[in-house]
Amino acid sequence: MKYMMPAYTNKAGWEDVDYSSAEFQAMCAFYEELGTELTASGELVLTEGLGEPALTRTIRRSDGGPVVSDGPYAESKEVLASFAILDCVSHDRALAIAARVVDAIGDTVEIRPIGGDPAGQQ
Numbered sequence: 299m300k301y302m303m304p305a306y307t308n309k310a311g312w313e314d315v316d317y318s319s320a321e322f323q324a325m326c327a328f329y330e331e332l333g334t335e336l337t338a339s340g341e342l343v344l345t346e347g348l349g350e351p352a353l354t355r356t357i358r359r360s361d362g363g364p365v366v367s368d369g370p371y372a373e374s375k376e377v378l379a380s381f382a383i384l385d386c387v388s389h390d391r392a393l394a395i396a397a398r399v400v401d402a403i404g405d406t407v408e409i410r411p412i413g414g415d416p417a418g419q420q
Contacts, residue, residue, distance in 0.1 A: 300343065300385050300412040301392040307379040307405045309351065328402045336384070336395070345382035376406060383412070 316322060329345075336342035354377075357364050386392040389411070396407040 299387075299389070299392075300383060301389075302410045302412055303382040303384055303392070303396055303399070303407055304378055304410070305380045305382075305399060305403075305405055305407045306376040309375055309377050325403055332395075332398065332402075341384050341386055341391075341395070343383035343385050345380065347380040348378060351377040379405065 333342060333345060352368075355366050355368065357366050359365075384392055384395060386395070389409070392409045396409045399405075399407050
């Protein structure tokens with residue numbers, strides 16, 4: 299079954315990131331190693347980091363038609379930083395992969411089934 303794994307990070311941390319820091323380099327190394335492992339196992343379908351949150355726009359329906367607004371939520375303290383599409387044999391396996399990301403990086407990660415049974419049953 300396929301799962302989407304969105305990862306969130308602190309908005310302030312995104313704005314103040316030091317790309318040359320040891321912490322940032324360790325995070326990149328972790329994601330590269332995990333990507334290599336999950337590609338080899340056939341579980342990684344796609345993964346991408348996302349661009350600058352300030353360029354995010356949300357389009358909502360209104361009586362006058364679609365309305366475009368800045369960002370996902372003006373009050374948000376976290377921003378969607380990246381996502382991965384996983385193809386795992388079980389929900390538990392997808393949760394285990396997400397737990398590794400949280401353990402290594404510390405950011406919030408979700409696991410959401412894609413398609414299939416809306417209740418997430420296999």
